[in-house]
Amino acid sequence: MATTISSRYKSDDSARSNILERARACAALSKPHILPPANHGKDDELPENFQSLGSRGSTNLEGRLLLALFPPGRPWFQLKLRPEVQYDPNIDPRQMNQVLQGLFLREMQIIATLESANLRSRMRRSQVNGFRSRRRSALSQCIITGDVLEKMNDDYRITTFRRDRYVTRRDSEGDVLYHITKQSRDVLALEEGQFAKTQLPSDLLKKDPGDRLQDMFTLVEWQPKTKIWSIVQEINGQEIATSDEPVCPYFSTTFELAPEEDYGRGFIEMNYGDMRTLDNCEEKLLEFAATASRHHPVIDQGSIMRDEDLERPSGMVLRGRVSSGQVQDIAFLKVDKISDFHVVDRSIERKTKELSKAMLLESEIQPQKERVTATQIQRIAAELEGGLGGIYAQISESQQVPIIERAIYQLQAQKLMPELPSGLIDLHVVTGIEALSREIERGKLMDFAAVVSQLGPEAMSLIDTRVFIDVMARHGGVHEPGLIKSDDQINQERAAALEQQAASQAVERGVNAAGDVATTAVEQELQPAAT
Secondary structure (H helix, E strand, O other), rough: OOOOOHHHHHHHHHHHHHHHHHHHHHHHHOOOOOOOOOOOOOOOOOOOOOOOOOHHHHHHHHHHHHHHHOOOOOOOOOEOOHHHHOOOOOOOOOOOOOOOOHHHHHHHHHHHHHHHHHHOOOHHHHHOOOOOHHHHHHHHHHHHEEEEEEEEOOOOOEEEHHHHHEEEEEEEEEEEOEEEEEEEHHHHHHHHHHHHHOOOOHHHHHHHHHHHHOOOOOEEEEOOOOOEEEEEEEEOOOOEEEEEEOOOOOEEEEOOOOOOOOOOOOHHHOOOHHHEEEEHHHHHHHHHHHHHHHOOEEOOOOOHHHHHHHOOOOOOOOOOOOOOOOOOOOEOOOOOOOHHHHHHHHHOOOOOOOHHHHHHOOOOOOOOOOOOOHHHHHHHHHHHHHOOHHHHHHHHHHHHHHHHHHHHHHHOOOOOOOOOOOOOOOEEOOOHHHHHHHHHHHHHHHHHHHHHHOHHHHHHHOOOOHHHHHHHHHOOOOOOOOOOOOHHHHHHHHHHHHHHHHHHHHHHHHHHHHHHHHHHHHHHHHHHHHO
């Protein structure tokens, strides 16, 4: 009997149970909803922790990573020509500039498509989340649990799978062999042919939405012989859809992947000892504070004072033993371990400081202005690179490259973008120091223009102003249709200017001729009078 996808999923899910429980423990110390306990119901309470540093710190890292990886208003990747093409002296410079301008427009089209994908979904507004919201959700899961799997749908919306809803198998190099995802699917949303393949009873389609949900398993497997990804979907143990993809729509990001492991380890796990110690100390301190706040009067066993005497209204006289103005019959329960809890307080202070530093909560470079410059983004990226021990570069490659490659493939397959020349273009992520590449190039151009201007008009005439403006706009990420005049517009304006100049000269010649005629006539009239 052939092995079903669901059975493979259950086998792999059972094998990774210990790793998954570790990830759940990390989520419990930060954001429990990211990965709830096993068999957690929608209405069940989530685990409670006794500190908020884990949540605040992971949120801070999410925001910084999001800003550094996907800066708003700026391209975060670049399509570049291969060096042997870009620096070929036999290619006309103007033609080269047009090609580079075309690649820049492709970059802007890809980013606009991704960022507007969720906003275009008008059928179910309750599910609309922007591109950056989805990115932040994925980064949150990656930081806390160490691993995240995503899928780009045909409409460019991105689905993020919860850690306990997929399994992954990798080889010794860390490359993915296959993923299997588990989703709850409304069978009413299936095509008629797909539902027939499930062999489910037809009366299921008439039931309530909650009763129509079925587990759908999707196998995404790399085929080393054909170099493609095969995707098979299964419901009720029956295959309902298959496809082959040269560019995988599923992409996995690991925070830190240890050798010979299938899943990544997260930031919280890397600091698990400190996080757990802080949580335990905060719990003990809270218990002590609760004990210290208790108010219990204690009456001496030989006292004539009764319990109800302490409940009398203020101002009433009470009977009891008094010595030197002090009541001897009554005292209050005291907690005499305050000095011992100074140790707990100092431990909390030390752990809080260490974790805040690790989570970059003490940094002052976080930009507070509405406009974030490329320099600030680069500074944040540099801090992340140092603070996360070089893991930032790995996350940037895992998050950016697969998204762009899949978006380009879909746009070309859907005939929304011309196919890029094969073997002539490279994809470069613009992160860290690379984030300033266009700023640096623009600065070089300005410095060059300033030097040339000092050499006089003859030297300035050697610069093609049109190309200069195109390059400056490209490096600045500016594309406003109609802002820069086309060659046809320039030629038409020049022709119109020449016509206007010719007309003005003709009028001037006519006026001069008329003036000469008038002068001659006046001279002729005055000549007899003078005689």
